[in-house]
Amino acid sequence: MGKETNVYGTQLNRRVQNLCSRRNRVCQEENSQMKKLFAILALMAVVSMLAAQCAAPATPEKVVETVVVKETVEVEKEVVVTKEVEKEVVVTKEVEVVAEAEPVTIVLWTKEGEADGGLQFVQSLADAYMAIHPNVTIEVVKKKDVEELREDFLTAGLAGSLPDLLWTVNDHAGPFTDAELIMPVDDLFDLSQYVDAALEAVRLGGKTWGVPISNGNHLMLLYNKDLIETPPANTDELIEMGLALTTDDQYGLVYNQTEPFWLVPWLGGFGGAVFAEDGVTPTLDTPEMVATLQFLYDIKYTTPIVPPESDYDGADTLFKEGKAAMIINGDWSLGGYADTDLNFGVARIPLVSATGEWPHPYTSGVYFMLPEGLEGAKLEAVKDFVTFATSANNQALQVAKLNRLPALKAALDDPLIANDPILKGSADQMVVGTPMPAVPEMRCNWDAMKPEMQAVLADSKTPEEAAAAMQQAAETCIANLE
Numbered sequence: 243m244g245k246e247t248n249v250y251g252t253q254l255n256r257r258v259q260n261l262c263s264r265r266n267r268v269c270q271e272e273n274s275q276m277k278k279l280f281a282i283l284a285l286m287a288v289v290s291m292l293a294a295q296c297a298a299p300a301t302p303e304k305v306v307e308t309v310v311v312k313e314t315v316e317v318e319k320e321v322v323v324t325k326e327v328e329k330e331v332v333v334t335k336e337v338e339v340v341a342e343a344e345p346v347t348i349v350l351w352t353k354e355g356e357a358d359g360g361l362q363f364v365q366s367l368a369d370a371y372m373a374i375h376p377n378v379t380i381e382v383v384k385k386k387d388v389e390e391l392r393e394d395f396l397t398a399g400l401a402g403s404l405p406d407l408l409w410t411v412n413d414h415a416g417p418f419t420d421a422e423l424i425m426p427v428d429d430l431f432d433l434s435q436y437v438d439a440a441l442e443a444v445r446l447g448g449k450t451w452g453v454p455i456s457n458g459n460h461l462m463l464l465y466n467k468d469l470i471e472t473p474p475a476n477t478d479e480l481i482e483m484g485l486a487l488t489t490d491d492q493y494g495l496v497y498n499q500t501e502p503f504w505l506v507p508w509l510g511g512f513g514g515a516v517f518a519e520d521g522v523t524p525t526l527d528t529p530e531m532v533a534t535l536q537f538l539y540d541i542k543y544t545t546p547i548v549p550p551e552s553d554y555d556g557a558d559t560l561f562k563e564g565k566a567a568m569i570i571n572g573d574w575s576l577g578g579y580a581d582t583d584l585n586f587g588v589a590r591i592p593l594v595s596a597t598g599e600w601p602h603p604y605t606s607g608v609y610f611m612l613p614e615g616l617e618g619a620k621l622e623a624v625k626d627f628v629t630f631a632t633s634a635n636n637q638a639l640q641v642a643k644l645n646r647l648p649a650l651k652a653a654l655d656d657p658l659i660a661n662d663p664i665l666k667g668s669a670d671q672m673v674v675g676t677p678m679p680a681v682p683e684m685r686c687n688w689d690a691m692k693p694e695m696q697a698v699l700a701d702s703k704t705p706e707e708a709a710a711a712m713q714q715a716a717e718t719c720i721a722n723l724e
Contacts (some may be wrong), residue, residue, distance in 0.1 A: 342377075343375075343377035344377065344619045345377050345378075345379070346377060346378045346379070346619050346620050346623040347378075347379045347380075347381065347406075348378065348379070348380045348381070348406045348407055348620070348623060348624055348627065349381045349383060349405040349406045349407070350364070350368065350380055350381065350382050350383065350405065350406065350407045350408075350409060351383050351385055351391055351394070351395065351405045351407070351408050351409070351410075352364050352382060352383070352384055352385065352391075352408075352409035352410070353385055353387060353388045353391045353409065353410050353411065353608075354384065354409065354574075355384070355387075356384075357555075357558060357575075357578050358574055358575050358576070358577045358578030358579075358644065359577045359578055359581060359643060359644060360574060360577070360644060361382075361384055363577075363639075363640065363643050363644055364382055364409060365382050367630070367631045367636060368380035368382050368627075370630075371627050371630050371631075375623075375626075378623050378627070380627065383405065387554075388410065388411050388414070391408070391410055391414070392410075392414050392417065395408065395414075395418065395423065396417065396418075396421060396423070399421055399423040404423065404613040404614075404615065405613060406613065406616065406620060406624055407610060407611075407612065407613070407624050407627070407628070408424075408609075408610065408611040408612075408613070409455065409608065409609075409610060410608070410609060410611060411459060411606060411607075411608060411609065412443040412444045412452065412459075412606035412607060412609055412678055412680050413606070413678055413679070413680055413684055413685070413688075414611065415444045415446055415451040415452060415609075415611070415680040416446065416679075416680050416681050416682040416683070416684055416685060417682055417685050418451070418611065419446055419447070419451055419682075420682040420723070422614060423613060423614055424451055424452075424611045424612060424613055424614055425451075425612050425613070425614050425616070426449035426450060426451055427450055427451065427452065427453055427612060428449055428450050430612070430625055431453055431625070431628070431629065433450060433453075435650060435651055435652065436453070436454050436632075436649050436650060436651065437454065437457050437648075437649050437650075437651055437654070439457065439605070439677065440454035440457045440606070440607045440649045441454060442677060443605070443606035443607060443677050443678060443680060444606075444609055444680055445680075446680055446681065451611060451680075452609030452610060452611045453609060453610040453628050453632060454607045454608070454609055454632070454649030455607065455608045455609060455610060455631065455632060455640075455649060456573075456607050456608045456640060456644075456646040456647060456648065456649055457607045457646075457647045457648060457649040457672075458573045458605055458606075458607060458646065458647045458668060458672055459572060459573060459574065459604075459605065459606045459607050459608055459678075460572060460573060460603040460604060460605045460606075460668075460671060460672055460675045461503070461504065461507055461570055461571065461572050461591065461603040461604075461671075462570070462571070462572070462573065462588055462589070462590065462591060462603070462667065462668060462671040463568060463569075463570055463588070463589045463590060463591045463592065463671075464561070464568065464569050464570075464571055464575075464579065464586050464587070464588055464589075465567060465568045465569075465586060465587055465589065466561070466564060466566070466567050466568070466584065466585065466586055467585040467586060467587050468564070468585050469487060469564075469567040470483065470487075470567055470568065473568070473587065473589040473592075474568075474592045475592060475593060476592050476593040476594070476595045477537070477592050477593070477594050477595045477596070478595040479592065480494075480495070480547075480568075480592045481541065481545050481547060483567070483568075484541070484545075484547030484548075484567070484568070485545060485546075485547055487547075487567040488546065488547050491565060492564075492565050492566065492567070493547065493548060493549050493560065493565065493566045493567070494547035494548075494566075494567050494568060495541070495547050495548050495566065495567070495568045495569070495570070496548060496549060496552055496556075496557035496560050496561060496566040496568070496569050496570075497548070497552070497557055497569060497570040497571070498552065498553055498554040498557055498571075499542075499548070499551065499552050499553070499557075499696075499699050500553045500554070500692075500696060501554070501692065502688060502691035502692050502695050503604070503688075504570060505534060505535075505538065505691065505695050506602075506603065506604055507570075507591055507601035507602055507603040507604075508534045508537060508538065508591075508594070508601055509530060509531060509534045510599070510600075510601055510602025510603075510676060511534075511591075511593070511594035511597060511599045511600060511601035511602065512530045512533045512534045512537070512594055512596070512597055512599070513530050513597055513599055514528055514530025514531055514533075514534065515530075516679070516684070516687045516691075517679060517683070517684075517687070521679060521681060522681055522683045522720075524683070524686070524687055524690070524712075524713060524716035524717060524720065525713075526687065526690065526691065526709060526712035526713040526716055527709045527710050527712065527713035527714075528709065531705075531709045531712070532705045532706055532709050533596070533705075534705075535695065535698045535705035535708055535709065536705045537594075538695070538698065538699060539698055539699065539701075539705065542699060543701065557569055557571070558571065558575065558578075561579075561584075562578075562579065562582055562584060564584070570591060573645070573646050573647065573668050574608075574644070574646065576588075576644065576645030576646065576664055576665075576668065577643055577644035577645050577646070580645055580664070587663070587664075587667065588663070588664050588667030588668055588671070589667055589670075589671075590667075590670060590671050590674065591603065591671070600674040601674070602674060602675060602676040603671065603674075603675050603676075604675065604676060604677070604678035605672055605675035605676065605677055605678065606677065606678040606680075607649055608646075610628045610631070610632075612624060612628075632649065632650055633650075634650060634652045634653050637649070637650045637652075637653035637656075638653055638656050638658065641653070641656060641658045641659060641665070642658060645662070645664055645665060645668070647659070647665065647668060647669060647672070682723055683716075683720050683723065685719075686715075686716045686719030686720050686723065687716050689715070689716075689719060690711075690712045690713070690714075690715035690716035690719065691712050691716075694708035694709070694711050694712045694715075695708065
């Protein structure tokens with residue numbers, strides 16, 4: 243019994259040892275497999291992170307992987323249980339999709355010319371904008387003057403072939419709104435950042451019809467400092483100086499004798515206005531208009547200090563060449579004169595000695611106007627370009643390049659204005675200016691005044707005859723508007 247017991251004990255001990263040995267091998271295998279599994283999972287995590295950072299943009303994707311896990315359960319006999327676990331791993335990759343910008347072409351009509359650098363400035367803005375917006379093409383189209391732009395735009399409206407943007411003057415708001423060819427801009431831009439006086443010049447019917455580019459657009463007296471030390475303070479001094487400075491090849495004063503825009507300041511100085519207090523009834527056949535026409539006649543024939551003939555370009559050339567001591571011209575011309583060797587100054591148009599009144603040039607500015615019918619990507623591009631062109635930086639650039647007063651409130655604080663005698667003189671002239679009417683009836687007044695003014699200066703009509711004819715023509719035109 244004892245021997246059998248010992249034999250049995252020995253066998254049992256060996257079986258136990260064998261079982262433990264086999265269990266150890268299983269444990270070692272499990273440990274090895276688990277280490278491999280953790281290594282695979284770690285590698286997958288690194289790959290996923292690299293893929294999220296470096297892979298090409300893609301939509302979120304699901305990756306399903308199967309992991310085999312072996313579990314060992316100890317019972318009275320050795321049992322190995324293996325089960326498969328399906329594990330869902332979601333790999334999300336952030337994708338930034340940048341849609342390709344839609345190509346847009348903007349046709350911009352401008353009244354600016356090359357002589358004063360205005361056209362070049364417009365083109366430079368267009369070029370700068372296109373450089374940072376390669377999907378946008380801006381075609382700058384120069385019109386001969388404001389009249390050609392107005393006529394061509396109205397014609398294009400009838401033909402249904404309007405441009406996409408206008409760079410023009412405020413008095414075009416009247417005829418263009420009357421023809422329903424431009425859209426109000428109140429809801430398209432933050433107008434609170436612009437000078438109130440500039441905005442007021444394009445307000446009609448409670449709406450704003452343009453975004454101001456510059457503030458002023460007014461006439462003033464410019465004089466050659468090499469010929470005149472101190473500008474004339476009144477018309478008596480103007481005539482006295484002018485006669486002394488007028489010789490065979492030089493004139494005391496030059497101005498555009500073909501456009502009534504140059505008549506209006508003197509009309510204000512003689513106490514007149516083109517409209518009654520209602521702002522739409524013409525008042526052209528008045529003693530004030532007669533006195534104004536007589537004054538213009540006298541400085542040409544009675545006390546001749548101006549050339550026999552001169553349109554805008556003729557007057558501009560004479561002054562630039564030093565053949566005119568003084569010129570009445572607008573703020574838009576300052577940049578062109580600054581680019582020459584001309585030593586010039588700026589002053590108010592001389593006070594009218596007969597009345598003691600300062601001449602009142604029209605003030606307004608230059609404006610962007612948006613044609614009716616713009617929409618979608620083109621409208622957005624036009625809005626963005628207008629905002630770009632009237633930004634503080636570009637307003638300061640306009641001051642530096644063209645010597646025009648800015649329309650953006652923030653730009654008025656620029657030291658370029660406060661420290662520049664030319665701009666200070668321009669601003670001083672604005673103090674006695676008067677806002678230019680933008681009502682459609684103003685077009686009738688312009689058209690009525692132009693031929694009659696020219697008739698007086700051609701010595702073919704008396705001032706009285708011309709004033710009466712102006713009034714009749716204006717009234718007829720306005721009646722046809724209704």
